[in-house]
Amino acid sequence: MTDHVAPVSDCSVHSCDYNHDGCTAYAITVGGAPDHASCSTFIDTTETGGLPKVLASVGACLRSECQHNDHLMCTAHDVKVGPGAESADCLTYQSR
DSSP: OOOOOOBEEEEOOTTOTTBSSSBOSSEEEEEOOTTOOEETTOOOSSSOOSOSSOOOEEEEEOOTTBTTEETTEEOSSOEEEEOSSSSSEETTOOBO
16 A cells, blocks of 8 residues: 555646646545546636645546546645546546
8 A cells, every 4th residue: 555645736627616727726636437537626617716725636546447547546746636527637647
């Protein structure tokens, strides 16, 4: 089991209420469909969410087929989120 917490090093989803020159959510959850992984924390409303500073990490990864997944934790050095099959995909995702 990993003791590493993967930081969100980049988020290019400008419509996310947690993205203020970087992800200000405390932690994100990676979910999605079988063919891609998405940021399940993505939210597009008129609210401004998150912390006053960029600090996000991957709290949980539900993509058990990802090569970076160890006991639902992300072992990647860092994670990038951006447009893919959905508005906010985990661009670090790699299927085993």
